[in-house]
Amino acid sequence: MDAIQALNTRRSTKAYTPQQVPDELLDQILKAGLNAPTGRNNQKVITVAVRNTDDRNRLSKMNGALLGIDSDPFYGAPCVVAVLSDPERNTWVEDGSLVLGNLLHAAHALGLGSCWVHRAREVFDSKEGKALLEKWGLPSHLRGIGFCLLGYPAKAPIEKKLEDNRIINID
């Protein structure tokens, strides 16, 4: 799949099979993520690919609690990539968001489903989130940008029609 096709056909997957993402695909996706541009090339975005069931479920519980739900906000995805950024950089949100976008598109180009799930900021600002950062050997000042779900789709993503009047050409 070429880049334009991947950009135009990616859709959020909101149901996953339990089949784990293999190393060879995950490595390519994470590399594509970190090749996103960063302000002044600061490269301070960190991706943590969580396939360990205990940590994945801990993140799911924290995220669900913020939403006020008991169900899995990660839709059964077996791999959850936490995108973290260094808030000391003035472009930390933009940098992290571009990395997350790259992850979504790379996953799609390689035939996987993906979805951005929110509330990473609140998760990693919390005491429990900081305990996970410590467990992973990461500094506690990192802040969450988002979670990128990865896995094999259990059902087709919802079709989407683009809203009109959002492309303006000034010639």
Ligand SMILES: Cc1cc2nc3c(=O)[nH]c(=O)nc-3n(C[C@H](O)[C@H](O)[C@H](O)COP(=O)(O)O)c2cc1C
């Ligand atoms: C910043 C951001 C936050 C999002 N948060 C969630 C979320 O918490 N849960 C979820 O199911 N989808 C989330 N999404 C996915 C959107 O629902 C999805 O991108 C949107 O419906 C458009 O569909 P598409 O991705 O298939 O084009 C998020 C997307 C973005 C960009």
